[in-house]
Amino acid sequence: MKELTLATVLSNRRIAQGIYQMRLDWGKAPAAQPGQYVHVKIPGDSGRILRRPISICRVEGQVLTLVYQLVGEGTRLLSLVSPGQRLDCMGPLGRGFVVEETVNRAAVVGGGIGAAPLLELVAAYPHVAFDIFLGFRTAELAYDVAEFKRYGTVHLYTDDGSLGQKGFATQGLKQALEAADYQAVYACGPQPMLKSLQRAMQGSDIPCYASLEERMACGVGACLGCVCKIKAGDGWQHQRVCADGPVFPLSEVILDD
Amino acid sequence: MTDGNMKVNIAGVEFKNPVIAASGTFGFGREYGEYYDIACLGGISVKGLTPEPRAGNAAPRVAETPSGMLNSVGLQNPGIDAFLAQELPALRAKDVVILANAAGRSVDEYVYMARRLSDSAVDMIELNISCPNVKQGGVAFGALPQSVYDVVSAVRKVCTKPLMVKLSPNTADITLTARAAEDAGADALSLINTLTGMAIDLDRRRPILANVTGGLSGPAVKPVALRMVYQAAHAVRIPVVGMGGIMTARDALEFLVCGARAIMVGTANFSDPFACPRIIEGIKDYCAQHHIADINALVNTLAV
Numbered sequence: 007m008k009e010l011t012l013a014t015v016l017s018n019r020r021i022a023q024g025i026y027q028m029r030l031d032w033g034k035a036p037a038a039q040p041g042q043y044v045h046v047k048i049p050g051d052s053g054r055i056l057r058r059p060i061s062i063c064r065v066e067g068q069v070l071t072l073v074y075q076l077v078g079e080g081t082r083l084l085s086l087v088s089p090g091q092r093l094d095c096m097g098p099l100g101r102g103f104v105v106e107e108t109v110n111r112a113a114v115v116g117g118g119i120g121a122a123p124l125l126e127l128v129a130a131y132p133h134v135a136f137d138i139f140l141g142f143r144t145a146e147l148a149y150d151v152a153e154f155k156r157y158g159t160v161h162l163y164t165d166d167g168s169l170g171q172k173g174f175a176t177q178g179l180k181q182a183l184e185a186a187d188y189q190a191v192y193a194c195g196p197q198p199m200l201k202s203l204q205r206a207m208q209g210s211d212i213p214c215y216a217s218l219e220e221r222m223a224c225g226v227g228a229c230l231g232c233v234c235k236i237k238a239g240d241g242w243q244h245q246r247v248c249a250d251g252p253v254f255p256l257s258e259v260i261l262d263d
Numbered sequence: 264m265t266d267g268n269m270k271v272n273i274a275g276v277e278f279k280n281p282v283i284a285a286s287g288t289f290g291f292g293r294e295y296g297e298y299y300d301i302a303c304l305g306g307i308s309v310k311g312l313t314p315e316p317r318a319g320n321a322a323p324r325v326a327e328t329p330s331g332m333l334n335s336v337g338l339q340n341p342g343i344d345a346f347l348a349q350e351l352p353a354l355r356a357k358d359v360v361i362l363a364n365a366a367g368r369s370v371d372e373y374v375y376m377a378r379r380l381s382d383s384a385v386d387m388i389e390l391n392i393s394c395p396n397v398k399q400g401g402v403a404f405g406a407l408p409q410s411v412y413d414v415v416s417a418v419r420k421v422c423t424k425p426l427m428v429k430l431s432p433n434t435a436d437i438t439l440t441a442r443a444a445e446d447a448g449a450d451a452l453s454l455i456n457t458l459t460g461m462a463i464d465l466d467r468r469r470p471i472l473a474n475v476t477g478g479l480s481g482p483a484v485k486p487v488a489l490r491m492v493y494q495a496a497h498a499v500r501i502p503v504v505g506m507g508g509i510m511t512a513r514d515a516l517e518f519l520v521c522g523a524r525a526i527m528v529g530t531a532n533f534s535d536p537f538a539c540p541r542i543i544e545g546i547k548d549y550c551a552q553h554h555i556a557d558i559n560a561l562v563n564t565l566a567v
């Protein structure tokens with residue numbers, strides 16, 4: 007049977023502008039797959055009754071690391087949690103990134119806070135040579151770049167050119183696709199990034215997997231609150247981001263405006 | 264201390280305790296069945312079913328609001344055929360009362376659902392009348408006493424299972440729709456369904472839900488739900504099942520005291536996947552501490 011985990015906060019600190027890293031003692035080694043997430047209860051009696059889905063950024067032994075961006079009240083309250091406090095978590099949940107055994111050269115594309123789950127991905131498959139395309143709005147929002155460099159070749163982009171090259175991570179991937187022999191592409195980022203990635207991958211037969219975001223309630227597939235549109239036959243069907251995803255083959259996802 | 268009696272009987276159906284998982288929050292029992300044995304529940308009301316499969320509304324479908332949430336899932340469901348073939352057998356294998364939550368766009372569709380479900384292994388039908396009546400300009404069946412009466416009496420003629428009618432709070436006077444359902448032959452009532460609401464993303468000046476409006480649930484609605492359950496229970500003779508914002512055993516017991524014979528737990532499952540078993544244990548503890556030998560003795564004991 008699945009359980010709740012009362013994880014102990016080891017550290018919770020700001021690592022970039024509006025971005026925090028929280029390290030949790032999970033009590034045992036979590037059975038986590040890159041791309042899975044934990045569903046975190048907002049501590050205290052805030053009246054925020056829904057949990058917050060946060061991707062697993064890194065697993066080392068029984069330490070699970072989350073990286074989260076301050077968006078609203080829930081993440082603000084999370085940023086106030088002190089070491090030693092307990093956090094009520096469900097998970098790891100969802101279907102993450104599956105790296106097939108035949109893959110030994112791949113690209114990852116991360117935009118903004120979407121880079122977080124990709125760190126565990128590149129760390130979990132040391133035999134794969136990764137080209138890592140990371141895009142941030144500006145230098146102050148970049149995080150974990152040094153960590154990524156340990157696991158592959160990092161190509162860094164910012165919208166304003168304040169760090170790395172000026173432009174988008176997907177532009178870098180598009181250029182690289184012409185020469186490189188990737189066997190797979192893995193991505194996570196905002197909707198506009200995924201759309202431009204979808205365009206960049208058009209006509210290519212390299213499988214591309216992307217992690218999607220949607221507002222969630224249950225996190226387990228029971229409420230149908232978090233659906234996305236996935237191609238099926240001549241049309242499409244709703245699938246649950248929380249349980250059928252969050253990772254889907256990008257060519258099958260219909261991204262609305 | 265030995266446990267007192269937790270069993271309740273509603274319209275001839277015995278529930279091992281008064282805690283039922285609310286429709287739309289518990290799927291068909293599979294997901295939470297990975298967290299605990301769902302046979303510990305009094306009952307399960309499955310996701311609202313319709314004659315044909317439905318895709319439901321576009322995302323975003325959920326929005327958090329102060330002490331509550333809005334949902335505009337719509338009636339996404341696999342349809343009655345797939346429910347009977349693919350979901351019911353696994354659920355039936357569990358020792359738990361099954362309520363089939365049924366919906367439709369017209370009286371004919373409700374009648375069709377009642378026929379199909381009467382021939383099935385479900386224990387009870389819960390008629391979800393919060394849906395828009397396509398032939399009446401989209402006004403929800405549950406909004407007006409006359410349309411409640413019309414749909415329930417048509418269903419009653421073909422329904423051979425115990426019939427529970429789930430009332431909508433989006434009506435002028437809940438006692439009128441409660442009585443209309445009773446007069447039309449309902450065996451029991453459940454309430455409340457969600458209250459229509461909105462949530463706004465101010466900076467983008469857009470509604471958060473793609474559907475613009477959605478149904479409010481969770482602790483925010485509890486005072487309204489208690490009031491409506493209290494009023495409905497005093498307006499009819501048939502048993503009433505209460506819900507709306509129940510998060511704890513104490514919340515559940517408040518509904519019983521106001522006249523509910525059993526309760527349903529919806530949104531609380533999202534905050535805590537163990538909400539239902541936790542509430543069941545809490546009710547047992549409360550009864551033990553207060554020397555209540557039979558849970559039924561608490562029902563309708565509000566002193567006013």
Ligand SMILES: Cc1cc2nc3c(=O)[nH]c(=O)nc-3n(C[C@H](O)[C@H](O)[C@H](O)COP(=O)(O)OP(=O)(O)OC[C@H]3O[C@@H](n4cnc5c(N)ncnc54)[C@H](O)[C@@H]3O)c2cc1C
Nearest residue numbers: 058059060061074075077078079080081219220221252327
């Ligand atoms: C599978 C998945 C993985 C995620 N991983 C991360 C991560 O690793 N790091 C990170 O910073 N963020 C991540 N997010 C987004 C994160 O869940 C939201 O930023 C967060 O819930 C916002 O909460 P809030 O209370 O601060 O914001 P508010 O806007 O006040 O939240 C209100 C409600 O909307 C929901 N919500 C708001 N924005 C989002 C969003 N973008 N996606 C989903 N729900 C949202 C909240 O969960 C809450 O229910 C992930 C989302 C999903 C679906």
Ligand SMILES: Cc1cc2nc3c(=O)[nH]c(=O)nc-3n(C[C@H](O)[C@H](O)[C@H](O)COP(=O)(O)O)c2cc1C
Nearest residue numbers: 285286287311334391455456480481507508529530
């Ligand atoms: C996501 C969601 C889906 C729901 N779907 C249905 C449904 O299909 N049929 C129905 O009768 N009620 C549905 N409801 C209403 C609940 O069963 C319940 O009446 C309501 O949420 C109030 O209880 P709560 O505050 O405990 O959640 C749904 C509620 C939620 C939150």
Ligand code: FES
Nearest residue numbers: 223225227230248
């Ligand atoms: S959040 Fe409930 S089904 Fe995905």
